[in-house]
Amino acid sequence: MIDYRRLRVALLGAGAVGSQVAHLLHTHADELADRAGAALELAGIAVRDVDAPRDVELPRELLTTDAETLIVGSDIVIELMGGIEPARAHIQLALNSGADVVTANKALLATHGTEIFDAADQVGASVYYEAAVAGAIPIIRPLRDSLAGDRVNRIMGIVNGTTNYILDRMDGEGAEMAEVLADAQRLGYAEADPTADVEGYDAAQKAAILASLAFHTTVPLDAVHREGITGITKGMMDAARHAGYVIKLLAVCERLSGRADVADGAEAISVRVYPALVPRDHPLASVHGVNNAVFVQAEAAGDLMFYGAGAGGMQTASAVLGDLVSAARRHIAGGAGVGESTRANLPTVDIGKVVTRYQVTLEVDDRPGVLARVAGILSDGRVSIATVEQSIAEPTGPDEAGSARLVIGTHTAVEQDLSETVMRLAEDDVVERVVSVLRVEGD
Ligand SMILES: NC(=O)C1=CN([C@@H]2O[C@H](COP(=O)(O)OP(=O)(O)OC[C@H]3O[C@@H](n4cnc5c(N)ncnc54)[C@H](O)[C@@H]3O)[C@@H](O)[C@H]2O)C=CC1
Numbered sequence: 001m002i003d004y005r006r007l008r009v010a011l012l013g014a015g016a017v018g019s020q021v022a023h024l025l026h027t028h029a030d031e032l033a034d035r036a037g038a039a040l041e042l043a044g045i046a047v048r049d050v051d052a053p054r055d056v057e058l059p060r061e062l063l064t065t066d067a068e069t070l071i072v073g074s075d076i077v078i079e080l081m082g083g084i085e086p087a088r089a090h091i092q093l094a095l096n097s098g099a100d101v102v103t104a105n106k107a108l109l110a111t112h113g114t115e116i117f118d119a120a121d122q123v124g125a126s127v128y129y130e131a132a133v134a135g136a137i138p139i140i141r142p143l144r145d146s147l148a149g150d151r152v153n154r155i156m157g158i159v160n161g162t163t164n165y166i167l168d169r170m171d172g173e174g175a176e177m178a179e180v181l182a183d184a185q186r187l188g189y190a191e192a193d194p195t196a197d198v199e200g201y202d203a204a205q206k207a208a209i210l211a212s213l214a215f216h217t218t219v220p221l222d223a224v225h226r227e228g229i230t231g232i233t234k235g236m237m238d239a240a241r242h243a244g245y246v247i248k249l250l251a252v253c254e255r256l257s258g259r260a261d262v263a264d265g266a267e268a269i270s271v272r273v274y275p276a277l278v279p280r281d282h283p284l285a286s287v288h289g290v291n292n293a294v295f296v297q298a299e300a301a302g303d304l305m306f307y308g309a310g311a312g313g314m315q316t317a318s319a320v321l322g323d324l325v326s327a328a329r330r331h332i333a334g335g336a337g338v339g340e341s342t343r344a345n346l347p348t349v350d351i352g353k354v355v356t357r358y359q360v361t362l363e364v365d366d367r368p369g370v371l372a373r374v375a376g377i378l379s380d381g382r383v384s385i386a387t388v389e390q391s392i393a394e395p396t397g398p399d400e401a402g403s404a405r406l407v408i409g410t411h412t413a414v415e416q417d418l419s420e421t422v423m424r425l426a427e428d429d430v431v432e433r434v435v436s437v438l439r440v441e442g443d
C-alpha cells in the first residue's frame with residue numbers, strides 16, 4: 001500500500017449528483033488514489049439539514065451545515081449545490097484559500113464565469129467543470145484541450161437531458177409534457193426549478209459555455225438566443241413525424257465569416273437554443289431518453305460526435321470524479337493552473353441575421369388562388385419555397401367554407417425576413433391561422 005499524500009476534499013451539496021460523488025469516492029477510494037497520486041480524503045459534506053432523509057446513505061459524522069469552515073480547511077472543493085448564491089461565494093472562498101474547484105454549476109458559470117476564472121487566475125488555481133455540460137459526456141476537456149490546436153466552426157447538439165427525455169416520450173408514446181416532466185424530476189434529471197430545463201435556460205447556459213470554449217471568446221448568457229419546448233404540442237410532434245422529422249431542443253454555436261453584416265475578413269458567432277425539426281435519419285434523431293449528443297465540426301479534425309448520458313446523478317458523478325482526479329494531480333504537481341482562452345473576442349450576431357431553413361404550417365381558406373397568394377407573400381419577403389404539402393379539412397357544416405392545411409418547407413432564409421413574412425401571412429385574409437413555425441436543422 002503506497003503512503004500517498006492526503007488531499008482534503010470538501011463536498012458542497014448532497015443531492016442527486018453530490019450523494020453519488022460521495023458514494024463513488026468512498027467505494028473506489030484506493031483506485032482513485034492510485035490514479036490521482038494522492039489519497040482523496042472526503043473531509044466533510046455541506047448540507048442544509050444534517051437530519052434530512054436521503055436516498056443514498058452518507059456517513060453522519062461528515063455532514064455539516066458549516067460550509068465555510070469546511071471550505072477553508074480543504075485542498076479541493078466540489079460545488080454541487082447548484083444556483084448562484086451561496087455557490088458563488090463558496091467558490092470564491094475556496095479559491096481565495098488556495099483550493100482548486102470542481103463544479104457542475106452551469107447556471108453559475110454562464111453568468112459569473114469571468115469573475116470566477118479571473119479569481120482562479122489571480123491565485124494560480126484551477127476550476128474544472130466537465131459535468132456542467134452534457135453530464136457524463138466528455139466535451140469540456142475535448143474542446144478545451146484536445147481541440148486547442150484546431151479551429152471549431154460549428155457545434156450542434158442536444159445538451160439538455162430532461163427536455164430530450166420529454167420530447168422523446170411525447171414522440172414515442174404520445175405522452176403529455178406535464179406527466180413526463182414529473183418522471184424526469186423523480187429520476188433526478190431536472191434542475192431544482194424545472195423551468196430552467198423546459199424553457200431552455202439550462203441549454204442556453206450550456207451553449208454559452210460551449211461557444212466560449214469553441215470560439216475562445218467570452219459569450220455572455222444574454223448573447224444566446226433562447227426558446228424552450230413549452231410551445232411544442234402533441235399535434236406538432238405528430239405533424240413532424242408525418243413529415244419525416246422529429247422535434248429536438250438543439251443548441252447551435254456557429255462561426256460566421258464572409259457575411260455582409262460583418263466587417264471585411266472579420267468573423268462573428270451565432271449562439272442559439274430552440275426546438276427544431278431534425279430529419280428522422282439524422283444521427284441526432286436517434287438520441288433517445290436522457291441522452292445527449294454534441295456534433296463538433298472543426299477545420300482540421302472534420303466532424304466529431306460525442307454521445308452519452310446527459311443527466312442523472314451517478315452518470316454526472318463520473319464527470320465530477322474525473323475532474324477531481326485532474327484537480328488532485330495538478331494540486332500535487334503545483335504551479336499555476338491554465339486559465340480560460342478568450343482572446344479571440346468575436347462579436348455575436350443577433351438571431352434576426354441567422355440563416356437557416358424553416359417549416360411553416362398554415363391553415364388557409366380552401367378556395368382557388370390561395371396557394372398563389374401565399375406563394376406571392378413568401379416571394380415578396382425573400383423566402384423561397386422548397387416544398388409544399390396541402391391537406392384538406394372537411395367543412396364543419398353545409399354553409400361552411402372548407403379550410404386547407406399548408407405545410408411549407410423553405411430554402412434557407414434570413415430569420416428576420418422569415419419572421420416579417422410570417423407576420424404578413426398571419427394578417428392576410430386568406431390565412432386563417434399560423435399553426436407553427438419551426439426551424440429545420442441537420443439536413
Ligand atoms: N442532476 C443532474 O443530472 C445534473 C446536475 N448538474 C448540476 O449539478 C448541480 C447539482 O445538481 P443536483 O444534484 O441535481 O441538484 P439537487 O437539487 O438534487 O442537489 C443539490 C443539493 O444541494 C443542497 N443545497 C443547496 N443549497 C445549499 C446550501 N446553501 N447549503 C447546503 N446545501 C445546499 C440541496 O439541499 C440539495 O440537496 C447543479 O448545479 C446542477 O445544475 C449537472 C449535470 C447533471
Ligand SMILES: N[C@@H](CC=O)C(=O)O
Pocket residue numbers: 132133134135159160161162163189190191197202310311312
Ligand atoms: N437538468 C439538466 C441536468 C444536466 O445538466 C438536464 O436535464 O440536462
Ligand code: NA
Pocket residue numbers: 130131132133134135136137138139140319
Ligand atoms: Na460533460
